[in-house]
Amino acid sequence: MKTFESLMEEVQKPGLCHHCGGCVTFCTAINFGALTLSPEGTPRFGDRAKCIECGICYMICPEIGELDEEARKKIGWEPPTGRILEATASRAADPEIRTLATDGGVVTAILAHLFDEGRIDGAIVTRQAGLFLREPWLARTRREIVDAAGFHFDASHGMRLFSEKYSTFAPSVGMLGAMGKAGVRRVAFVGTPCQIKTIRKMEALSIVPTDSIAYCLGLFCSGNFIFGPAERERLEHLGGFRWPEVKKINVKDALMVHTNSGVTEIPLSELSFMRRYACRFCDDYAAEYADISFGGIGSPEGYTSVIARTPLGRAVHSWARDDGSLEGLPKGEAAAAPPAILEKVAEKSLAKKKTAAENRRGLTAAH
Numbered sequence: 001m002k003t004f005e006s007l008m009e010e011v012q013k014p015g016l017c018h019h020c021g022g023c024v025t026f027c028t029a030i031n032f033g034a035l036t037l038s039p040e041g042t043p044r045f046g047d048r049a050k051c052i053e054c055g056i057c058y059m060i061c062p063e064i065g066e067l068d069e070e071a072r073k074k075i076g077w078e079p080p081t082g083r084i085l086e087a088t089a090s091r092a093a094d095p096e097i098r099t100l101a102t103d104g105g106v107v108t109a110i111l112a113h114l115f116d117e118g119r120i121d122g123a124i125v126t127r128q129a130g131l132f133l134r135e136p137w138l139a140r141t142r143r144e145i146v147d148a149a150g151f152h153f154d155a156s157h158g159m160r161l162f163s164e165k166y167s168t169f170a171p172s173v174g175m176l177g178a179m180g181k182a183g184v185r186r187v188a189f190v191g192t193p194c195q196i197k198t199i200r201k202m203e204a205l206s207i208v209p210t211d212s213i214a215y216c217l218g219l220f221c222s223g224n225f226i227f228g229p230a231e232r233e234r235l236e237h238l239g240g241f242r243w244p245e246v247k248k249i250n251v252k253d254a255l256m257v258h259t260n261s262g263v264t265e266i267p268l269s270e271l272s273f274m275r276r277y278a279c280r281f282c283d284d285y286a287a288e289y290a291d292i293s294f295g296g297i298g299s300p301e302g303y304t305s306v307i308a309r310t311p312l313g314r315a316v317h318s319w320a321r322d323d324g325s326l327e328g329l330p331k332g333e334a335a336a337a338p339p340a341i342l343e344k345v346a347e348k349s350l351a352k353k354k355t356a357a358e359n360r361r362g363l364t365a366a367h
């Protein structure tokens, strides 16, 4: 039986662990209590004697191929880049959400709609914990859902908010434990593709408390970025901007840095110095295991590209659109959006799979 020892050997040692937190979350939620997270977010044995060698942490790790087939069946995954039922560009109707949001605020508008309609009691999102740091958060009110929107900067706080940690990554899967304790029965989970895949594997094993996850909302992802002091300085040079002027950052084809004087685009190919190492091996760009996926590419600035992947995901989008929480592009532009989104997403998804395969081959050759 493969256990956490094998995860350390096969995933952690070669640098493939992207800190999704799934292994620790399961071991803790089921009260085995053998695993814990280091202060840097790396899973490790907290109390090795408590390990009963059930092997489940190994099976649910997204870096391990076990349960891939079950997870795929569960959501009707189709080659080469997952099932696509609908593609569209939308934005939140609420101007406050649009102001706070990363792109068009569709994720937040859908969560707020689900909450208002009583379809969820809360949402696992992330909130800003510093200028360059987000932390997982179980939002239990509409206000908390709206406050979790976006990746915006409030420069009026100056550099005071610079924390000692600087990463866009937030181990949201760990919030499943908090959800169980808070007695929340139906939540929507928002996460990166790797986090959604971990959830699907847990669902394939019917692991408590994933039965409380009613909707999986995935974010397109070209990588998580470290914004340490050295990386920030290099980025300022690359983009020719000053951090105190920055209002918002979002990722599309490039890293988009919004200041009062306009938008600076820095090609993602120039950002490998600040991308997390494990992301080099990731082959999922557009959250292929989600009910519905969201990103910026393929849509005009201020809109979110939306891909419904399951009938549930398609329903969620149409409920929110029908009650006026979402609005589409102006009539003349709407027809061009789906093909533009699909083309971009296919291009990015296939390129990410190719790069991941090449990097894995390199890793195998090196060992």
Ligand SMILES: Cc1cc2nc3c(=O)[nH]c(=O)nc-3n(C[C@H](O)[C@H](O)[C@H](O)COP(=O)(O)OP(=O)(O)OC[C@H]3O[C@@H](n4cnc5c(N)ncnc54)[C@H](O)[C@@H]3O)c2cc1C
Pocket: 100, 101, 102, 103, 104, 105, 106, 107, 108, 109, 125, 126, 127, 134, 148, 149, 150, 151, 168, 169, 170, 172, 190, 191, 192, 219, 220, 221, 222, 223, 224, 225, 250, 251, 252, 253, 294, 295, 296, 297, 304, 305
């Ligand atoms: C690390 C990262 C990389 C991305 N890379 C790309 C990319 O290459 N191309 C692209 O088109 N889109 C990318 N996106 C998605 C894009 O930035 C937007 O999140 C998406 O378009 C939804 O926009 P929105 O305005 O509808 O969302 P909003 O209404 O602003 O809501 C965003 C939601 O995501 C949650 N969230 C924010 N950061 C994280 C995080 N790190 N982990 C989990 N949840 C989070 C927020 O709490 C909020 O609930 C990336 C997102 C992230 C977090």
Ligand code: SF4
Pocket: 002, 003, 004, 023, 026, 027, 032, 033, 034, 035, 050, 051, 052, 053, 054, 055, 056, 057, 058
């Ligand atoms: S008890 Fe099970 S889940 Fe926990 S570390 Fe051991 S094998 Fe992994």
Ligand code: SF4
Pocket: 007, 011, 012, 016, 017, 018, 019, 020, 021, 022, 023, 024, 043, 057, 060, 061, 062, 063
């Ligand atoms: S389950 Fe997630 S945190 Fe645990 S070893 Fe695998 S990638 Fe790392």
Ligand code: SF4
Pocket: 018, 192, 193, 194, 195, 221, 222, 223, 224, 278, 279, 282, 283, 284
């Ligand atoms: S690229 Fe994104 S989805 Fe892939 S491992 Fe990194 S954070 Fe997770």
